[in-house]
Amino acid sequence: MTAAPLLTVTDLVKTFGEGDTATRVLRGLNLTLAKGEMAALLGPSGSGKSTLLTILGTLMQPTSGAHQMLGVDLTTATDAALTQFRNRHIGFVFQFHNLLPDFTALENVIFPTAIREGRETAAARTRGADLLTRMGLAERINFPSANLSGGQKQRVAVARALMNAPELVLADEPTGNLDRASALQVMELIAQINRDEGTTFLISTHDEKIAATCQRQIVVGDGLVTG
Amino acid sequence: MxxxxxxxxxxxxxxxxxTALLVLGVAVGVFIFIFMSALIGGLAEFILSRTAGDISHVTIEAEDTTPALLLTLPGTVLLVQETATETAKLREATSFVPLIEALPEVKAVSPQITGAGFLRRGTQVQQMTIVGLEPGRESAILDLDGYLVAGDARLRSGAVLLGRALVQDMGLVLGQTVQLQSSNGVTAALTLTGIYQIGSGGGPDRRMAYVSLATARTLFAMPQGVSRIEIKLFDLYAADAVTLRVEGLTGLPAKSWTEDGAQLLEALKAQAQTGYFLKTFAMITIIIGVASALLLxxxxxxxxxxxxxxxxxxxxFVVGVFVTQGALIGVMGGLFGAGIGYLALLPFPTRDAFRSGTLPMDITQGSYGLAITLTVIGAILASILPARAAARVDPVTAIGQ
Structure with missing residues (x-):
């Protein structure tokens, strides 16, 4: 049985600059991700991985092509609609965790929900604390995020990405800045959540071993999916 | 939000x-705003109290009882010497006093009999203006009580108040009897019961003799009526409007102080405008300070x-975060600046205790509420530009930094 597609991109083109200085990063890329899939995005530097993730995350619009997720055409949506869509349906994990340094671990985790609700609700605090406990950070819930180790910060970032129970989590080199033990720990957590909650993950990585932990490997080269 | x-x-x-530096910067601006408000307001109060504050704001004065029709023949010049031998009367005017007093704008009313006269002590003679005041209303217009340097301001029958300079010139002492002769030729022996000094003790101190209304009636042979009614208002800028009301109410000719005080009004307006400029600059400083700090x-x-x-x-939401920061800085800086402004003004004498030589700061005119409100509005306006810049940040570029 084939799982229903979560997102589809068709003939995706992204060009930066104009005229002689124009650089075409994506050249008609096609991709479909199924619900509950855990896929690795592989490819050399400059192949277009990060650009693809940015477009899939609705942080950038393609130059041309179609981009649909959950049946919504995201290429024609307004900035406000994309912002709302991103908040409800997409989670991000960045290479450098990108936590808010003046906030505690829990405050960082519940940030996406607090934005949606307009305040920090008790329910959000409970879910945030649960997620941090699942990440093995029960002792660090009210720690200032600036005082956490690199691995702990990245686990907080994963918890934050999951806070609004999004259908899709995009992770751009989530283990690239971690030691081997921390990297494997983070990947184990991601795999567990994928299994338990059916969250779809698309993980950009250079690391073959990390990619091997995923069910599917998508290779991007020269702006196209090559494998 | x-x-x-x-x-x-x-x-x-x-x-x-x-944040502390930023709030301090805003507070300094607010402090300057409040300090300038208190200074400009106090200065205006001081000038007014020393000029228009001690004069009648609306005056009902009797017209000359014997207006002369002067005819000159061609080729001749007629010289007329104005004399004040006869005091003009407002016969029924005193009956209007309660009506005038009932007007809400009116602070005090003083029916008076005034006229020219001479003060004699032995061979010394001094030309005087005699002012008869009703006992109990001695300080209704001119604050005689406030200017008194010796004796009592209460004008009993047979008492006279004289200026310090005149008393010194004529070698008088408190309790001494002097002869006061009116232009009608009536002489009264009066006791010097009080000595006043207005300002540095110039003109009025040598010219004015204050007696009771009863004494003035005797001196000017005026058994009824008065020669003028002086009216003091709570708001002296309302004088023109009140003058018309008094005229309508009494049918008597009334005159506003602004007819002769136009230059003073102009000067006060110019001073107020200077204050507005200074306060505007203080506000601009606040806005630039907040805007630059938030941009950073x-x-x-x-x-x-x-x-x-x-x-x-x-x-x-991003705009909201930065505008809220601006508002918080405005509130904190405004309250702090207003607080230190108030504390800095505390040591200055109150408006009632202004004296020559002291800085006339009026703590009640610090415009604290206005300063805080304008600061918060200014800080919010100042934060709009940085907030809009923040909202325009491209997340992809910013996260990659």
Whole structure:
């Protein structure tokens, strides 16, 4: 049985600059991700991985092509609609965790929900604390995020990405800045959540071993999916 | 916006030293605003109390009882010497006093009999203006009580109040009897019961003799009526309107102080405008200070703004965070500046105790509420530009920084 597609991109083109200085990063890329899939995005530097993730995350619009997720055409949506869509349906994990340094671990985790609700609700605090406990950070819930180790910060970032129970989590080199033990720990957590909650993950990585932990490997080269 | 308030508060408390400096900068601006308000307001109060404050704001004065029709023959010049041998009367005017007093704008009413006369002591003679005041209303217009340097301001029958300079010139002492002769030729022996000094003790101190209304009636052979009614108002700028009301009410000719005080009014207006300029500059300083500090904060927090946007924060939310920061800085700076402004003004004498040589600061005219309100509005306006810059941050670029 084939799982229903979560997102589809068709003939995706992204060009930066104009005229002689124009650089075409994506050249008609096609991709479909199924619900509950855990896929690795592989490819050399400059192949277009990060650009693809940015477009899939609705942080950038393609130059041309179609981009649909959950049946919504995201290429024609307004900035406000994309912002709302991103908040409800997409989670991000960045290479450098990108936590808010003046906030505690829990405050960082519940940030996406607090934005949606307009305040920090008790329910959000409970879910945030649960997620941090699942990440093995029960002792660090009210720690200032600036005082956490690199691995702990990245686990907080994963918890934050999951806070609004999004259908899709995009992770751009989530283990690239971690030691081997921390990297494997983070990947184990991601795999567990994928299994338990059916969250779809698309993980950009250079690391073959990390990619091997995923069910599917998508290779991007020269702006196209090559494998 | 509750969550925007939390983030704004956290950002401000995260950089305590920077926030403290910013708030201090705003507070200094507010302090200058309040200080200038108190100084300009106090100065105006001082000038008014020393000029228009001691004069009648609306005066009902009797017209000359014997207006002369002067005819000159061609080729001749007629010289007329004005004399004040006959005091003009407002026969029925005293009956209007309660009516005038009932007007809400009126602070005090003083029926008076005035006229020319001479003060004699032995061979010394001094030309005087005699003013008869009703006992109990001695300080209704001119604050005789406030200017008294010796004796009692109460004008009993047979008492006279004279200026200090005249008393010194004629070698008089308190309790001494002097002869006061009116232009009608009536002489009265009066006791010097009080000595006043107005300002540095110039003209009025040598010219004015204050007696009771009863004494003045005797001196000017005026058994009824008065020669003028002086009216003091709560708001002297309302004089023109009240003059018309008094004329309508009494049918008597009334005159506003502004007819002769136009230059003073102009000077006060110019002074007030100077104050507005200074206060505007203080406000501009606040706005520039807040705007530059928040712009710097926007630049420093670009990556965080990028993360917020990536997590689904709308542009409006980002604007809200920075505008709230501006508002909080405005509130804190406004309250702090108003507080230190008030404390700095406390040592200055109150408006009732203004004296020559002291800085006429009026603590009640610090415009504290206005200063705080304008500061908060100014700080909010100042934060709009940085807030819009923050909302325009491209999350992809900012996160990559």
């Amino acid at each position: 509750l969550y925007a308030l939390k983030i704004a508060t956290r950002y401000l408390t995260a950089s305590k030293a920077q 904060s926007t630049y420093r927090r670009r990556p965080e703004i990028g993360i917020m946007r990536a997590m689904g924060a709308s542009r409006l």
